[in-house]
Amino acid sequence: MADISASLEDYLEEIFILHQEGAQVRVTDIAAALKVSKPSVNRAVGTLKDAGLLDHEFYGTIALTPEGETRAAQVLRRHKLIRHFLQNTLGVPAEIAEEDACRMEHVVSAQTIQHLYDYLSQQEDGYEE
Amino acid sequence: MADISASLEDYLEEIFILHQEGAQVRVTDIAAALKVSKPSVNRAVGTLKDAGLLDHEFYGTIALTPEGETRAAQVLRRHKLIRHFLQNTLGVPAEIAEEDACRMEHVVSAQTIQHLYDYLSQQEDGYEE
DNA sequence: TGTAATTGTTAGCTCAAGCTAAATTATAAT
DNA sequence: ATTATAATTTAGCTTGAGCTAACAATTACA
Numbered sequence: 001m002a003d004i005s006a007s008l009e010d011y012l013e014e015i016f017i018l019h020q021e022g023a024q025v026r027v028t029d030i031a032a033a034l035k036v037s038k039p040s041v042n043r044a045v046g047t048l049k050d051a052g053l054l055d056h057e058f059y060g061t062i063a064l065t066p067e068g069e070t071r072a073a074q075v076l077r078r079h080k081l082i083r084h085f086l087q088n089t090l091g092v093p094a095e096i097a098e099e100d101a102c103r104m105e106h107v108v109s110a111q112t113i114q115h116l117y118d119y120l121s122q123q124e125d126g127y128e129e
Numbered sequence: 130m131a132d133i134s135a136s137l138e139d140y141l142e143e144i145f146i147l148h149q150e151g152a153q154v155r156v157t158d159i160a161a162a163l164k165v166s167k168p169s170v171n172r173a174v175g176t177l178k179d180a181g182l183l184d185h186e187f188y189g190t191i192a193l194t195p196e197g198e199t200r201a202a203q204v205l206r207r208h209k210l211i212r213h214f215l216q217n218t219l220g221v222p223a224e225i226a227e228e229d230a231c232r233m234e235h236v237v238s239a240q241t242i243q244h245l246y247d248y249l250s251q252q253e254d255g256y257e258e
Numbered sequence: 259t260g261t262a263a264t265t266g267t268t269a270g271c272t273c274a275a276g277c278t279a280a281a282t283t284a285t286a287a288t
Numbered sequence: 289a290t291t292a293t294a295a296t297t298t299a300g301c302t303t304g305a306g307c308t309a310a311c312a313a314t315t316a317c318a
Contacts, residue, residue: 003269003297004272005275007274007275007276012154026295026296027295027296027297028294028295028296034275036277036297037276037277037278038295038297039276039277039278039297039298040275040276040277041294041296042296042297042298043274043275043276044275047274058283058297059282059283059284059295059296059297060296067173086241087243089248090241090244090245090247090248092130092244093313094238094242095241096238096240096241097241099238100237102240103236103237104233104236104237106236107186107229107232107233107235107236108232108233109225109228110227111221111222111225112215112221112225112226112229113218115215115219115221116219118219119218119219124143134304134305136304136306138303155266156265156266157264157265157266157267165305165307166304166306166307166308167265167266167267168266168267168268168306168307169305169307169310170266170271171266171267171268171304172304172305172306175303176304186263187266187267187313188266188267188312188313189266189316233266259314259317259318260302260305260317260318261316261318262315262316262317262318263311263314263315263316263317263318264313264314264315264316265309265312265314265315266311266312266313266314267310267312267313268309268310268311268312268313269308269309269310269311270307270308270309270310271306271307271308271309272305272307273304273305273306273307274294274300274303274305275301275302275303275304276299276302276303277300277301278299278301278308279298279299279300279301279303280297280298280299280300281296281297281298282295282296282297282298283294283295283297284293284295284296285292285293285294285295286291286292286293286294287290287291287293288289288290288291288312
């Protein structure tokens with residue numbers, strides 16, 4: 001379970017989200033979603049493929065492996081948890097909460113996420129994942 | 130007020146702390162504190178000097194400018210606020226709280242810091258800066 | 259005061275992650 | 289079926305931030 005960079009986590013997360021939204025995931029979709037060039041996507045996808053986190057055939061479509069899916073889901077879970085906390089507990093405006101969550105999701109430890117989850121759970125209107 | 134990188138914020142913060150601890154701040158001290166090579170420190174210090182955040186003469190000692198001091202103090206304040214929250218509100222173990230604060234301090238917006246401060250202030254044992 | 263040890267700097271390498279321009283492959287339309 | 293458009297990939301550049309090795313300057317002490 002080698003650690004991957006914040007940047008690669010972003011690619012993984014976005015691929016997961018695009019997949020959830022239904023269609024086949026292509027390089028162009030990811031580039032558009034992350035506002036990054038297609039060659040940048042191409043290289044990141046290659047790195048993630050080498051890491052065994054996704055499958056990608058030449059000029060083909062992109063799909064997460066089970067391992068990649070697990071990782072992506074973890075990042076997205078952290079994102080939602082943090083955003084919820086910022087917005088509903090601290091009262092940070094939605095847009096700022098979203099932006100901060102995008103950055104914080106890559107740096108908060110598993111331990112802290114667990115404590116944050118427990119904290120949110122024991123509040124009046126408990127957090128639903 | 131151009132933004133600086135997380136890495137440069139770390140240098141700034143460490144210089145601030147070393148200065149608070151009394152002695153003159155030298156390249157070697159920073160390198161030891163941040164566990165980084167002296168050439169790395171040298172270059173970062175050059176960048177911060179160009180940004181007007183510190184003064185440094187050839188083979189001389191390092192001192193923050195007023196602007197650099199302000200910036201460093203802001204980073205350190207964020208660090209302490211986040212660490213306090215993680216440790217005392219969420220109950221994250223001290224060591225993990227410290228590590229997480231080290232990374233989070235560079236990515237949390239000013240808005241969120243303000244909201245976090247307000248949140249901590251209105252708790253039973255209010256937060257003291 | 260002259261030499262040894264320490265400190266600081268320079269030169270130059272590596273890696274990650276972005277980019278553009280150009281080439282290749284696939285898809286769609288006439 | 290041929291051609292035009294779109295998607296993907298390759299090649300190669302840039303920047304930031306780390307590193308080591310080698311060189312220069314300073315400090316300390318014998």
